[in-house]
Amino acid sequence: MLEKLSPRQEEIVEEVFREYDRAPNNPMSVDMDHVKKTLARIYSFWDMKLPDKIEWFDSPAAALKRATEITGTEQKEPDFCGIADSGWIAFYDFFGRPGVEVLTAEENKDIYLLRDFQRMVWDIVLCDDTALLIRYPEELHRDSNGAAHSATGPCCKWKDGVEDYAWHGVLVDKRVILDPKSYTKDEYLAITNTEERRALGEAAGWDHIVTMLGASKTDGWTDPVTKLSYELWGNGESQWIRKQSPRLKTDTQPYYFEPVHEDLKTAQAARKWQACPELSVAECEKDPVLVYEVEA
Amino acid sequence: MTKIYARQGDLVIRKLDAPHTIHLIKSQDVVVAGHDTSPHVVRGVVLSRQEGREFKLRIVEPTVISHQDRHPDVALVPGDYTLTPLRERGNAEDRAVED
Numbered sequence: 165m166l167e168k169l170s171p172r173q174e175e176i177v178e179e180v181f182r183e184y185d186r187a188p189n190n191p192m193s194v195d196m197d198h199v200k201k202t203l204a205r206i207y208s209f210w211d212m213k214l215p216d217k218i219e220w221f222d223s224p225a226a227a228l229k230r231a232t233e234i235t236g237t238e239q240k241e242p243d244f245c246g247i248a249d250s251g252w253i254a255f256y257d258f259f260g261r262p263g264v265e266v267l268t269a270e271e272n273k274d275i276y277l278l279r280d281f282q283r284m285v286w287d288i289v290l291c292d293d294t295a296l297l298i299r300y301p302e303e304l305h306r307d308s309n310g311a312a313h314s315a316t317g318p319c320c321k322w323k324d325g326v327e328d329y330a331w332h333g334v335l336v337d338k339r340v341i342l343d344p345k346s347y348t349k350d351e352y353l354a355i356t357n358t359e360e361r362r363a364l365g366e367a368a369g370w371d372h373i374v375t376m377l378g379a380s381k382t383d384g385w386t387d388p389v390t391k392l393s394y395e396l397w398g399n400g401e402s403q404w405i406r407k408q409s410p411r412l413k414t415d416t417q418p419y420y421f422e423p424v425h426e427d428l429k430t431a432q433a434a435r436k437w438q439a440c441p442e443l444s445v446a447e448c449e450k451d452p453v454l455v456y457e458v459e460a
Numbered sequence: 461m462t463k464i465y466a467r468q469g470d471l472v473i474r475k476l477d478a479p480h481t482i483h484l485i486k487s488q489d490v491v492v493a494g495h496d497t498s499p500h501v502v503r504g505v506v507l508s509r510q511e512g513r514e515f516k517l518r519i520v521e522p523t524v525i526s527h528q529d530r531h532p533d534v535a536l537v538p539g540d541y542t543l544t545p546l547r548e549r550g551n552a553e554d555r556a557v558e559d
Contacts, residue, residue: 174483175485409469425549439472441554
């Protein structure tokens with residue numbers, strides 16, 4: 165039994181991660197023999213044979229529309245066998261790698277089948293007599309965590325013209341990305357999905373949102389060493405820190421607006437709260453002094 | 461009073477008094493934050509490991525963390541460091557600020 169990873173195995177973890185992280189933006193050429201072999205294996209789990217009909221689509225929306233036509237009921241989601249769900253494949257793949265070898269090639273054969281399939285086919289919608297396959301998008305944009313994201317346009321551009329918009333993995337209306345400041349206060353507060361509201365706030369900029377929400381300044385502090393200014397803003401429910409940047413390469417010092425804990429009382433404590441995740445609000449208020457050797 | 465080595469934008473850089481105990485991996489020009497939009501890069505060959513929001517680093521030769529777009533370089537002398545993003549508040553929870 166593997167109880168602790170060796171240093172080399174730790175490195176293999178990183179190698180596997182990097183390989184899987186690269187994959188969504190670097191699809192493999194489609195090998196239909198492999199695709200059919202994998203599909204046949206998937207259908208066999210339901211004691212079914214691979215259907216004669218295999219249809220390709222240029223976007224999930226198109227495949228789901230076709231699946232709705234075939235089944236007569238609205239199909240809203242693919243079968244989650246695609247590259248976006250390759251995390252668990254990576255897990256088992258790791259345990260079969262040379263240097264780890266907890267799982268044999270025979271034990272992992274279905275894993276390897278699906279791994280390569282996912283790098284050729286974005287995802288699938290399987291009907292009883294038709295297999296619907298989705299091609300990779302023309303463009304795919306992701307953030308540092310690998311989540312679908314673009315601050316300037318669609319995160320996914322599909323070959324049939326369909327465009328998806330996302331902010332750090334949260335699918336949003338394109339207006340959030342293309343014209344976030346067009347939202348009114350009522351529209352902003354009417355968004356019931358808290359992740360979408362956060363996405364809009366970040367896309368529009370908290371400065372804009374704070375003004376829109378009627379927040380006002382409750383406290384201010386200037387660092388006596390750096391002369392940078394910090395302000396605490398709130399509207400009775402939420403709070404934000406408005407802080408001046410150290411001088412940038414562009415010789416400017418823009419302001420940033422970032423949401424902070426609703427129980428903070430002072431701007432100086434809010435500054436420390438941001439930098440010290442190990443400290444509570446009370447600890448930051450009790451001792452708000454934070455000194456950096458360098459602030460850039 | 462709390463003393464921290466440095467901040468570069470939304471990246472907090474702590475220099476440790478004692479070395480990291482976990483295994484660190486040799487890497488070159490490691491992106492430690494802001495990968496997709498505005499990367500913070502530790503130049504040269506270093507030993508590093510990311511665990512959740514923390515980036516654990518060992519500097520053997522003096523180097524810098526450089527930032528592509530905005531922030532000046534921050535010098536790193538030999539030693540062990542922990543890098544973390546600033547935190548912010550969202551949906552009654554704490555999360556990392558992203559560049």
